[in-house]
Amino acid sequence: MVEPLQKRLGSTNLAFKTISIKVRYNDFDTLTRSHTLLDYTTNLQTVVETSKRLLNDVENNKPIRLLGMGVSNLLRPTNEQLVQLTIGF
Numbered sequence: 001m002v003e004p005l006q007k008r009l010g011s012t013n014l015a016f017k018t019i020s021i022k023v024r025y026n027d028f029d030t031l032t033r034s035h036t037l038l039d040y041t042t043n044l045q046t047v048v049e050t051s052k053r054l055l056n057d058v059e060n061n062k063p064i065r066l067l068g069m070g071v072s073n074l075l076r077p078t079n080e081q082l083v084q085l086t087i088g089f
Contacts, residue, residue: 005047005069016071017071019050024066025057031058040075047071 020034033054037046051069 004053005044005071012076013042013075014076016041016047017041017075018052018071019047020056020072021051021058022066022068022070023055023064025062027062028065028066029062034072036073040073048054058082 018034018036018038020032023031023033025031035049035050035054047069055067
């Protein structure tokens with residue numbers, strides 16, 4: 001599921017802050033959940049981990065017909081805006 005998102009984001013060089021999932025059940029009830037990060041990122045592993053957490057919080061008592069994920073709150077970062085910090089322990 002991440003590959004199409006990776007292709008779209010990789011070609012645009014955009015950072016994101018909000019990760020969303022959409023769940024549509026077999027009876028066409030639709031549910032969306034999102035999480036906004038504290039900082040912008042380009043890390044797709046963050047999308048995977050956050051999407052899994054959001055999905056775990058959704059009731060799974062009905063068969064799922066469609067599952068989607070996406071990002072929003074986009075930013076084209078400059079070197080000053082997107083910095084990976086390292087914390088030494």
